[in-house]
Amino acid sequence: MDLGLKGQTALVLASSKGLGKATAMKLAEEGANVMISSRNETDLQKTALEIREKTGANVAYKTCNIMDNEQIVELVHETGNKFKTIDILVNNAGGPPAGNFDDFSDKDWVNAFELTLLSVIRTIRAVLPFMRKQQSGRIVNIASSSFKQPLENLTLSNTFRTGIMGLAKSLSQELAKDNILINTVGPGRIATDRLKELDSKIAKMKEVALEDIVAQSEAAIPLGRYGTPEEFANVLVFLCSGANTYVTGQAILVDGGLVKAM
Numbered sequence: 181m182d183l184g185l186k187g188q189t190a191l192v193l194a195s196s197k198g199l200g201k202a203t204a205m206k207l208a209e210e211g212a213n214v215m216i217s218s219r220n221e222t223d224l225q226k227t228a229l230e231i232r233e234k235t236g237a238n239v240a241y242k243t244c245n246i247m248d249n250e251q252i253v254e255l256v257h258e259t260g261n262k263f264k265t266i267d268i269l270v271n272n273a274g275g276p277p278a279g280n281f282d283d284f285s286d287k288d289w290v291n292a293f294e295l296t297l298l299s300v301i302r303t304i305r306a307v308l309p310f311m312r313k314q315q316s317g318r319i320v321n322i323a324s325s326s327f328k329q330p331l332e333n334l335t336l337s338n339t340f341r342t343g344i345m346g347l348a349k350s351l352s353q354e355l356a357k358d359n360i361l362i363n364t365v366g367p368g369r370i371a372t373d374r375l376k377e378l379d380s381k382i383a384k385m386k387e388v389a390l391e392d393i394v395a396q397s398e399a400a401i402p403l404g405r406y407g408t409p410e411e412f413a414n415v416l417v418f419l420c421s422g423a424n425t426y427v428t429g430q431a432i433l434v435d436g437g438l439v440k441a442m
């Protein structure tokens with residue numbers, strides 16, 4: 181299948197590592213121009229070089245803290261100036277802190293809102309003029325399986341990921357007339373630094389070996405293992421490609437069968 185990504189321009193947020201990086205890599209492999217972004221410039225530089233070397237694609241990078249609107253606007257303008265269009269926006273951010281309801285103050289709630297939901301609102305607002313002008317676009321949000329089923333000890337994530345889903349569903353109605361399709365992808369357990377960090381915290385808390393926590397966690401997944409960032413990126417890249425012409429407003433899990441809800 182031709183994904184129709186050659187010469188398209190993709191802006192991928194929070195992409196120096198993990199799911200964002202795997203998505204940027206896959207888009208570049210398919211011939212897209214890619215702008216990557218995150219907070220740490222050294223990591224970004226390294227990732228941009230790696231993607232360029234592996235794919236030969238046109239890769240640019242710019243630091244951006246997704247919690248700062250000014251930095252988002254600058255990033256979007258620089259992407260537009262450099263590549264002339266923005267065809268694809270992949271929203272992503274670091275995960276909000278773990279914890280239960282009693283652990284969080286107002287400040288924690290506001291921070292999590294800014295990181296997880298307001299960042300998505302702001303990037304979409306900044307990118308829409310480009311997509312509306314060219315009367316086409318694809319937006320994909322990286323969220324979490326918690327939009328379908330709450331995760332233990334992740335109250336902030338559980339709350340704001342469903343907000344992303346509501347936003348995307350509303351926008352799918354408003355943006356269809358401009359041929360802009362928007363979808364959300366929820367990772368179950370995909371082997372990235374973030375997952376390792378979360379597993380290590382649980383292992384420390386329960387005073388057991390990390391391997392035992394991973395084994396327990398994998399046993400709960402029908403496919404019997406964590407997913408790879410590449411497996412996740414394959415699904416995401418289809419949704420933001422030209423091959424996707426009729427899927428919009430959907431929230432799709434990439435979870436090896438973990439979530440049982442229909």
Ligand SMILES: NC(=O)c1ccc[n+]([C@@H]2O[C@H](COP(=O)([O-])OP(=O)(O)OC[C@H]3O[C@@H](n4cnc5c(N)ncnc54)[C@H](OP(=O)(O)O)[C@@H]3O)[C@@H](O)[C@H]2O)c1
Pocket residue numbers: 193194195196197198199200217218219220223244245246247272273274275276295322323324325367368369370371372373374375
């Ligand atoms: N992996 C999973 O199984 C899984 C499951 C459910 C949900 N998720 C969610 O999916 C998203 C990506 O997860 P991941 O596993 O790929 O995480 P990761 O490996 O920790 O990578 C996170 C990326 O986000 C960047 N980042 C973090 N905070 C940022 C900020 N404020 N502004 C801009 N960039 C920022 C990081 O770079 P800098 O630190 O340099 O900025 C890094 O490039 C997270 O929201 C996570 O909660 C992941």
